[in-house]
Amino acid sequence: xxxxxxxxxxxxxxxxxxxxxxxxxxxxxxxxxxxxxxxxxxxxxxxxxxxxxxxxxxxxxxxxxxxxxxxxxxxxxxxxxxxxxxxxxxxxxxxxxxxxxxxxxxxxxxxxxxxxxxxxxxxxxxxxxxxxxxxxxxxxxxxxxxxxxxxxxxxxxxxxxxxxxxxxxxxxxxxxxxxxxxxxxxxxxxxxxxxxxxxxxxxxxxxxxxxxxxxxxxxxxxxxxxxxxxxxxxxxxxxxxxxxxxxxxxxxxxxxxxxxxxxxxxxxxxxxxxxxxxxxxxxxxxxxxxxxxxxxxxxxxxxxxxxxxxxxxxxxxxxxxxxxxxxxxxxxxxxxxxxxxxxxxxxxxxxxxxxxxxxxxxxxxxxxxxxxxxxxxxxxxxxxxxxxxxxxxxxxxxxxxxxxxxxxxxxxxxxxxxxxxxxxxxxxxxxxxxxxxxxxxxxxxxxxxxxxxxxxxxxxxxxxxxxxxxxxxxxxxxxxxxxxxxxxxxxxxxxxxxxxxxxxxxxxxxxxxxxxxxxxxxxxxxxxxxxxxxxxxxxxxxxxxxxxxxxxxxxxxxxxxxxxxxxxxxxxxxxxxxxxxxxxxxxxxxxxxxxxxxxxxxxxxxxxxxxxxxxxxxxxxxxxxxxxxxxxxxxxxxxxx
Amino acid sequence: xxxxxxxxxxxxxxxxxxxxxxxxxxxxxxxxxxxxxxxxxxxxxxxxxxxxxxxxxxxxxxxxxxxxxxxxxxxxxxxxxxxxxxxxxxxxxxxxxxxxxxxxxxxxxxxxxxxxxxxxxxxxxxxxxxxxxxxxxxxxxxxxxxxxxxxxxxxxxxxxxxxxxxxxxxxxxxxxxxxxxxxxxxxx
Numbered sequence: 001x002x003x004x005x006x007x008x009x010x011x012x013x014x015x016x017x018x019x020x021x022x023x024x025x026x027x028x029x030x031x032x033x034x035x036x037x038x039x040x041x042x043x044x045x046x047x048x049x050x051x052x053x054x055x056x057x058x059x060x061x062x063x064x065x066x067x068x069x070x071x072x073x074x075x076x077x078x079x080x081x082x083x084x085x086x087x088x089x090x091x092x093x094x095x096x097x098x099x100x101x102x103x104x105x106x107x108x109x110x111x112x113x114x115x116x117x118x119x120x121x122x123x124x125x126x127x128x129x130x131x132x133x134x135x136x137x138x139x140x141x142x143x144x145x146x147x148x149x150x151x152x153x154x155x156x157x158x159x160x161x162x163x164x165x166x167x168x169x170x171x172x173x174x175x176x177x178x179x180x181x182x183x184x185x186x187x188x189x190x191x192x193x194x195x196x197x198x199x200x201x202x203x204x205x206x207x208x209x210x211x212x213x214x215x216x217x218x219x220x221x222x223x224x225x226x227x228x229x230x231x232x233x234x235x236x237x238x239x240x241x242x243x244x245x246x247x248x249x250x251x252x253x254x255x256x257x258x259x260x261x262x263x264x265x266x267x268x269x270x271x272x273x274x275x276x277x278x279x280x281x282x283x284x285x286x287x288x289x290x291x292x293x294x295x296x297x298x299x300x301x302x303x304x305x306x307x308x309x310x311x312x313x314x315x316x317x318x319x320x321x322x323x324x325x326x327x328x329x330x331x332x333x334x335x336x337x338x339x340x341x342x343x344x345x346x347x348x349x350x351x352x353x354x355x356x357x358x359x360x361x362x363x364x365x366x367x368x369x370x371x372x373x374x375x376x377x378x379x380x381x382x383x384x385x386x387x388x389x390x391x392x393x394x395x396x397x398x399x400x401x402x403x404x405x406x407x408x409x410x411x412x413x414x415x416x417x418x419x420x421x422x423x424x425x426x427x428x429x430x431x432x433x434x435x436x437x438x439x440x441x442x443x444x445x446x447x448x449x450x451x452x453x454x455x456x457x458x459x460x461x462x463x464x465x466x467x468x469x470x471x472x473x474x475x476x477x478x479x480x481x482x483x484x485x486x487x488x489x490x491x492x493x494x495x496x497x498x499x500x501x502x503x504x505x506x507x508x509x510x511x512x513x514x515x516x517x518x519x520x521x522x523x524x525x526x527x528x529x530x531x532x533x534x535x536x537x538x539x540x541x542x543x544x545x546x547x548x549x550x551x552x553x554x555x556x557x558x559x560x561x562x563x564x565x566x567x568x569x570x571x572x573x574x575x576x577x578x579x580x581x582x583x584x585x586x587x588x589x590x591x592x593x594x595x596x597x598x599x600x601x602x603x604x605x606x607x608x609x610x611x612x613x614x615x616x617x618x619x620x621x622x623x624x625x626x627x628x629x630x631x632x633x634x635x636x637x638x639x640x641x
Numbered sequence: 642x643x644x645x646x647x648x649x650x651x652x653x654x655x656x657x658x659x660x661x662x663x664x665x666x667x668x669x670x671x672x673x674x675x676x677x678x679x680x681x682x683x684x685x686x687x688x689x690x691x692x693x694x695x696x697x698x699x700x701x702x703x704x705x706x707x708x709x710x711x712x713x714x715x716x717x718x719x720x721x722x723x724x725x726x727x728x729x730x731x732x733x734x735x736x737x738x739x740x741x742x743x744x745x746x747x748x749x750x751x752x753x754x755x756x757x758x759x760x761x762x763x764x765x766x767x768x769x770x771x772x773x774x775x776x777x778x779x780x781x782x783x784x785x786x787x788x789x790x791x792x793x794x795x796x797x798x799x800x801x802x803x804x805x806x807x808x809x810x811x812x813x814x815x816x817x818x819x820x821x822x823x824x825x826x827x828x829x
Binding site: 064 | 772777778784789797810817818
């Protein structure tokens with residue numbers, strides 16, 4: 001039973017404007033969720049057009065449909081499930097040759113295909129003339145030229161989808177390859193009873209696809225192996241490479257007949273900018289300036305917004321307290337200090353920083369700066385055993401650990417994801433940065449605060465290096481597309497930022513409020529003092545901190561940004577210098593940064609890596625914080641005496 | 642010769658997946674040969690079979706390095722770019738050297754026409770001749786349009802051993818230096 005009239009799935013390479021088209025079709029009417037049981041994000045949305053309810057699924061961006069990555073397997077399984085009535089293949093008109101590689105594979109699967117030929121305006125600017133009619137004739141697939149950013153052609157695309165295109169037929173390859181394919185089909189024909197198109201299965205088995213091969217009887221596979229061996233002997237390449245080359249040579253012939261390059265492209269402005277920002281010296285200078293300004297914007301502007309919102313929330317709470325003075329005081333405490341203060345802190349402290357962070361990040365993303373930064377930083381990332389793309393989750397971690405954990409998915413292997421996930425949570429997120437700046441920066445000095453950031457980086461790098469040595473496997477090299485430099489569209493940036501912030505609110509907010517409730521309940525039942533004294537051997541004995549800091553550590557687990565506020569409430573004073581000296585403040589801030597991922601981060605870690613590994617990571621953090629803290633305080637005390 | 646004993650070990654390992662003393666003896670080795678390799682810490686007895694130690698692997702690597710050096714470099718007289726092979730050996734493991742060497746022998750090119758992608762200067766165009774590496778890397782390159790026979794142009798190289806940016810099929814791709822040193826090119 002389908003709840004909608006038509007189901008459309010969007011498929012395409014990364015960076016072809018697939019998400020822009022998706023946002024254009026669905027507006028803000030969308031949800032982003034994990035594919036069931038997988039760590040791949042899939043967005044779903046709905047659209048009503050001429051009284052028809054259309055469900056749209058934005059499948060992950062892929063270049064191919066092998067079984068080497070989760071994204072590719074999910075995409076092809078979805079297409080084979082026949083759940084979608086229409087598969088829209090979003091194709092970048094400026095890079096048709098590479099994009100058609102996926103299109104040919106979709107045709108091999110007999111998908112009900114429509115091609116959305118995106119960025120036709122940019123193609124024209126580049127001097128490319130695409131004969132759409134010719135191309136349509138060769139592929140026998142309807143092609144709709146669109147400009148996703150402006151919405152041109154989108155209505156036509158929807159109309160074409162509503163007429164439910166028929167299943168496509170695959171294009172024939174060269175005679176030699178076709179002979180191999182028919183030989184495999186002959187072997188499969190009698191035994192193969194699954195619903196997948198047999199020609200597609202034959203090609204996949206020839207390619208040596210492990211998932212499809214495993215579905216077929218050993219006896220048959222042994223015979224097919226002989227065919228593959230013959231093929232590989234003649235060509236001297238693995239069968240998968242032979243077939244990929246065959247697809248490309250067919251594409252080359254198609255392109256020769258349908259695409260004309262008019263004027264030899266002049267060096268465009270975007271190329272010139274590209275040359276500057278990836279320049280071996282100026283590029284790095286720009287990189288440093290970019291990130292320094294991002295952080296100063298986030299923390300200065302974010303601080304102002306945060307303060308304003310905080311004042312607003314306090315007055316709301318005070319107003320409500322006066323209004324509700326006649327209800328049960330315990331209930332009132334839970335309501336105001338638990339739920340409302342939780343929401344308030346979430347909105348006033350996290351949102352300004354996280355929202356601003358996402359906003360600036362979206363600009364970097366849409367202009368194409370991020371992959372260029374990854375390009376420049378690749379060799380540095382190799383020092384910790386990772387490659388350039390790892391820099392993106394690291395950058396995210398300075399905003400908030402939760403999206404950073406999810407961002408680890410861009411790494412290709414499980415090992416890389418684990419190394420990155422275990423280390424980036426030690427990077428001070430905006431909440432922890434507020435603690436470092438608000439305590440050490442304010443009372444000890446900005447240089448001391450800066451030192452903490454540097455010490456943190458040293459710890460992260462060392463830990464990543466150790467994990468890289470400990471976990472089995474080899475380093476994975478960088479292979480990454482570099483999209484052209486583009487001017488960003490404000491509307492698209494705002495939409496993106498809103499969707500990401502909303503996503504963050506859904507994940508983190510319930511946990512923040514729950515944390516607040518637990519704190520208020522503990523307060524009511526007088527549980528705080530016993531716990532604080534119970535952990536005093538650690539706080540006072542091992543770390544040499546005042547007894548009261550225990551409260552910050554307990555509640556820091558629930559909500560890191562609350563640690564300072566809780567401490568202030570407990571002490572009844574905002575002046576921390578009364579009861580902590582400079583040394584203690586520095587150690588407190590370092591331990592606070594390292595000691596445990598907050599509850600929202602922990603739940604993200606569990607989602608990405610499972611219970612066992614998440615708890616191991618948390619245990620590792622605690623021991624690391626205790627080691628660094630206990631050694632640190634002794635060194636600092638020795639130096640100052 | 643100790644090197645030969647490990648070479649025989651590797652040959653059997655590649656064929657049968659696991660190696661016993663009996664297998665080694667079938668290849669014409671004597672008990673005392675095997676014992677001497679164990680004494681030297683090159684092989685180790687494990688689970689009723691034999692395994693190679695890291696010291697053994699190092700020895701094997703050295704052996705093959707000089708073998709490659711002698712065969713490829715000296716057979717092609719003075720012509721071969723010595724860096725090509727040496728650079729490559731420094732970057733990769735033992736199993737890949739074998740593959741690289743086997744395929745290099747079969748290539749229909751004069752070796753002096755070839756260079757590694759990593760060595761290609763900025764602004765120079767070339768044609769992919771051979772990609773060596775695990776299936777994952779090869780497929781990722783293929784899906785981005787880099788297959789044997791593809792023409793590509795090096796746009797820029799990031800400093801300090803950083804990646805290369807290449808132009809291929811109308812798109813730009815960044816390739817890490819280690820992967821770029823597994824791609825053999827014919828410069829045009």
